[in-house]
Amino acid sequence: MLRTLEIRDMLIIDRLELEFQPGLNVLTGETGAGKSILLDSLGFVLGWRGRAELVRAGADQGEVTAVFDLPGGHAAHEVLADAGLPGGDELILRRINTPDGRKTAWVNDRRTSGEVLRRLSEVLVELHGQHDDRGLLNPRGHRALLDQFAGLESEIGALRTLWTERGRARKAFETAKARVDEVRAEEEFLRHSVAELDALDPQPGEDEALDQRRRRMQAAEKVGEDIARALEAISGHEGAEGRAGDALRWLEGVGAELDGLLDAPVEGLGRALNELAEAGDGVRRAVEALSFDAHELEACEERLFAIRALARKHGVQPDELAGFAEDLRGRLAELERGDADLAELARVAETAGAAYDAAAQALSARRRAAAGQLDAAVMGELGPLKMERAEFTTGIEATEPGPEGVDAVSFTVATNPGAPAGPLAKIASGGELSRFLLALKVSLAQGESGVTMIFDEIDRGVGGATADAVGRRLAELANGAQVLVVTHSPQVAARAGHHWRVEKQVEAGETRSNVVPLTDGARVDEIARMLSGDRITDAARAAAIQLIG
Numbered sequence: 001m002l003r004t005l006e007i008r009d010m011l012i013i014d015r016l017e018l019e020f021q022p023g024l025n026v027l028t029g030e031t032g033a034g035k036s037i038l039l040d041s042l043g044f045v046l047g048w049r050g051r052a053e054l055v056r057a058g059a060d061q062g063e064v065t066a067v068f069d070l071p072g073g074h075a076a077h078e079v080l081a082d083a084g085l086p087g088g089d090e091l092i093l094r095r096i097n098t099p100d101g102r103k104t105a106w107v108n109d110r111r112t113s114g115e116v117l118r119r120l121s122e123v124l125v126e127l128h129g130q131h132d133d134r135g136l137l138n139p140r141g142h143r144a145l146l147d148q149f150a151g152l153e154s155e156i157g158a159l160r161t162l163w164t165e166r167g168r169a170r171k172a173f174e175t176a177k178a179r180v181d182e183v184r185a186e187e188e189f190l191r192h193s194v195a196e197l198d199a200l201d202p203q204p205g206e207d208e209a210l211d212q213r214r215r216r217m218q219a220a221e222k223v224g225e226d227i228a229r230a231l232e233a234i235s236g237h238e239g240a241e242g243r244a245g246d247a248l249r250w251l252e253g254v255g256a257e258l259d260g261l262l263d264a265p266v267e268g269l270g271r272a273l274n275e276l277a278e279a280g281d282g283v284r285r286a287v288e289a290l291s292f293d294a295h296e297l298e299a300c301e302e303r304l305f306a307i308r309a310l311a312r313k314h315g316v317q318p319d320e321l322a323g324f325a326e327d328l329r330g331r332l333a334e335l336e337r338g339d340a341d342l343a344e345l346a347r348v349a350e351t352a353g354a355a356y357d358a359a360a361q362a363l364s365a366r367r368r369a370a371a372g373q374l375d376a377a378v379m380g381e382l383g384p385l386k387m388e389r390a391e392f393t394t395g396i397e398a399t400e401p402g403p404e405g406v407d408a409v410s411f412t413v414a415t416n417p418g419a420p421a422g423p424l425a426k427i428a429s430g431g432e433l434s435r436f437l438l439a440l441k442v443s444l445a446q447g448e449s450g451v452t453m454i455f456d457e458i459d460r461g462v463g464g465a466t467a468d469a470v471g472r473r474l475a476e477l478a479n480g481a482q483v484l485v486v487t488h489s490p491q492v493a494a495r496a497g498h499h500w501r502v503e504k505q506v507e508a509g510e511t512r513s514n515v516v517p518l519t520d521g522a523r524v525d526e527i528a529r530m531l532s533g534d535r536i537t538d539a540a541r542a543a544a545i546q547l548i549g
Contacts, residue, residue, distance in 0.1 A: 001482045002125070002452045004067040007041045009059035010097075012504070012513045019517075021498045024478035026485050027515070028493050028526055029502030034513030035486045038502065039127075039456060042066065045095045046125060047105070047117025055099045065094045068124055074450045075123035080107070083116045091124075093117065127454045128437050137424055137437075143367075143409035146394060149444050150370030155363050156404055162356040163403040169349040176345050180338035183331050190332050193314070197325035202307045207318035210304040217297045227286055234280045241276040244269055360405045364396070367407055371396055374443060381439035381473065386466040387432065390415050392439070411440065434458040435470065442473050445481070452482045459489040467491035490530035494547035499523045524548065 007016045012034060029035055043050045045064040055062040068091040070076055080087045086108045095105040095117070105112050107120070147156060183190070234240050248269040251262050311318040371394035378392040391414040399408040414421040415432055424436055438458055445453075459470045471492040477483055478497065487493055499518045504511060518526055524544045525536055531547075532540035 001069045001450075002042075002066060002484070003069050004065070005038070005042060005045075006065040007038070008063045009056040010041050010044070010054050010062040010064060011037050011056060012511050013037060013041070014056070014512050016513075016515055018500065018515055020482065020484065022478075022482050023497035024475050024483050024485065024495060025498045025500070026487060026493050026496035027500050027502055028487060028530060030504070031488075033502040033504045034515075035502045036456075037513060038515070039454070039486065042125070042454075043127075044097065045093050045105075045117070046121035047095075047114040048121065054097055059099075061096050061098045063094070063096045065092065067092050068452075071450060076120055079116070079119050079123060083107075083112065083119075085110050085112060085116070091120075093120070123451065125452045125454060127456065128441060128458060139410050139423065142394075142411050143404070143407060145444055146367060146370060146374060146409050147404075149374050150366060152363065152366060152370070155359075155366065159356070159359050159363055159405060160403045162352070162359050163401075166349075166352040166356040169345070169352040173342065173345040173349045176338070176342055180335060180342060183335045183338065187332075187335060190328050190335075194325065194328050194332060196310065197321065197328070200306055200310060200321075202310070202318065202321040202325075204319050204322055207304065207307050207311075210300055210307070214297065214300045214304060217300065227283060230283055234276055234283060241273065241280060244273050244276060248273060356401070360401065363405045364407050367405075367409070368396055371409075377443035378436075378439045381442050382435065384469040385435040385439060385473070386462075386469065387415075387435055387439075389417055390432070390436070391417070391421065392436065393421060432461075434460060435462065435466070438470060438473055442477050445477055452484065453477065454484045454486075456486050457488065458485070459487050459492050463489065463491075471495035488530065490527045490544065490547060493527050493530060494544070494549070496523075499526065501526050 001022060002020050005016075005018045005020065007013045009015075018038075027035055027038065040050055040054065041064045044054060045066045068076070070087075070089055070091050072089075076091060077087050080091075088108070092108050093105070094109075095103060097103050103114065105114060105117055107116065147153070232239060235242075248266065251266050251269065254262070307318050307321065311321055314321070314324055316324050374394050375392055382388060382390055382392065393412050393414075395410045395412055397408045397410075398406055400406070411424055412421040413424055413427050413436055415427060419427075421427070424433065434457075438455070441453070455474065459467055462470060467489040468491040470489065471494060474483055474485055474492060475495040475497075485492060485496075493499060501516050501518055501522075502513065503516060504513050506512075516522075524541055527544035527547060528536045528540035531543055
C-alpha cells in the first residue's frame with residue numbers, strides 16, 4: 001500500500017506531502033490544476049519513462065519520495081532480495097532529478113538503478129486509464145491475467161519444470177546423435193586405422209629400443225673385426241693371457257731357490273692374469289652381443305621405419321601409438337553402442353515430450369474453462385455500466401510451445417451486436433474503453449491484494465447513472481485494497497473513503513499546485529462544485545449530500 005508521497009520542486013509543485021489510506025482515495029480538481037503532475041511524479045519515483053523536464057524552474061533539483069507498507073509475503077520482498085537491497089515492512093523509494101536530466105535513485109537508503117525501480121513498480125502499482133499500454137491494454141500480459149484469474153500458478157510452475165526437462169532430454173539426444181553421426185562419418189577410417197595399428201601392435205618404448213638395437217648392429221659392422229682381433233690378442237695360448245701364464249709358471253718354478261727375490265713379480269703376474277681374464281670375458285661378451293646377421297638388421301629397420309611412418313601418418317609420437325589405437329577403439333565402441341544409447345535417449349525425450357504435451361493440453365483446457373468464466377464475469381459487469389449490448393471475449397489460439405504452455409490469449413471486444421470484434425485499444429471509444437477496463441479489472445481483481453491500483457480519469461466520457469455505476473465498481477474494488485482515482489465525476493468522488501482536492505494558486509507571480517485533504521463540509525462543497533460549476537448553490541450542495549449518502 002502507498003502510504004506517503006512527498007514531492008519537492010517538480011514542475012509547479014514546490015513542496016507537497018500526501019498521506020494516502022487504504023480503500024478508495026479520490027483526487028479531484030479543475031482541469032490544469034496539477035492532477036497529472038502527481039501521477040508524473042509518482043511514475044518518476046517508480047522508474048517509469050515519462051516527461052523529460054520535471055524540475056521546477058529555478059530549482060537545483062527535483063525530488064520525489066514514496067513510502068509503501070509491505071506485508072509479509074509481498075512480491076516486492078523477492079525483488080529486493082534479488083537486487084541485494086535491504087527489506088522490511090516499510091519500503092522507501094527516493095529519486096532526484098537535476099535540470100540537465102541526471103537521475104539518481106535510492107531504495108531504503110541504498111543507491112540503485114531505474115531498472116530496479118521499474119521491477120518494484122510492477123508489483124507495487126497498477127495504472128489504468130485510456131492510454132494504459134502497460135496493463136490491461138497490453139496483449140502480451142493477457143495470458144498472465146487469465147492465469148491469475150483461474151488460479152493456475154501451481155499448474156504453470158509444474159509445466160515450467162516439464163518444459164525444462166523436455167528441453168534437457170532433447171538436448172541430450174541431439175548431442176549424442178551429433179556425436180554418433182560424427183563418428184559414423186569416419187567409421188571406414190577408424191576401422192582401417194585400428195586394423196593397421198593392431199597388425200603392427202607398437203608398444204610404448206619400442207621405438208627407442210629398436211633404434212638402439214639398429215645403431216648397435218650398424219656399429220658392429222664397423223668395429224666387430226677390431227674387437228675380435230683384440231680378443232685374440234688377450235686370450236688363448238699365444239695371447240697375452242697365455243704368455244703371462246707361462247711366465248708365472250717359470251718364475252714360480254725358480255722362485256724357491258732365490259730366497260723370495262721373485263715374490264713381488266709373481267704376485268704382480270697373478271694380479272695381471274686375473275685382470276686379463278676379466279678383460280677377456282668382457283670382450284667376449286661384447287663379441288656375442290654384437291653378433292647378428294644381415295636379416296636381423298633388415299627386420300629391425302623395417303619395423304622401426306614402419307612404426308615411425310604410422311606415427312607421422314596420425315600426427316602422434318611413436319610412443320603414443322598404443323594409446324592412440326586405444327582411443328580409436330573407444331570411438332568405434334561408442335559407435336557400436338551408439339544406436340542403443342540413442343534409442344534410450346530418444347525414449348527419454350519422447351516420454352518428457354509426452355508429459356509436457358499432456359500437461360500443456362490440460363492447462364489449455366483449464367484456460368478455456370476459465371476464459372468462459374471470465375467472459376461471463378466481465379459481461380456481468382458491463383450491464384450496470386450501460387454496456388449490456390457489448391460483447392467481451394477471451395480468445396485462445398494455439399501458439400509455439402513454451403514454458404507456460406501452447407496458448408496465446410487476447411482480450412477482444414465488440415461494442416455492438418454484429419460489429420466486428422477486435423483488440424480493446426482499437427475497437428472501443430474513450431468512454432467505452434474506460435468501462436471495459438473497469439469491468440475487466442473488477443473481474444480480475446478477485447482475491448488480489450498488496451497492489452495499489454490507480455485509475456486516471458477512467459470515468460471520462462460517462463455521466464449520470466453510468467458514472468454512478470463506475471463509482472460503485474471502484475468502491476467495490478477498493479474493499480480490502482487501495483485504489484487511487486483521478487476523476488472529474490461527482491458520482492465517483494462521492495464514493496471515496498478519502499478525498500483530496502488539487503488546486504492551483506498564483507503567488508508573487510508564480511504558479512503553484514497544492515493538494516488539500518477535504519473534511520466532510522469541504523467535501524460536500526467540492527462535489528457541489530463538480531455538479532454545478534464555479535457557483536455553488538444550495539441545490540448543488542443538497543445534491544452532493546444525496547450523492548454522498
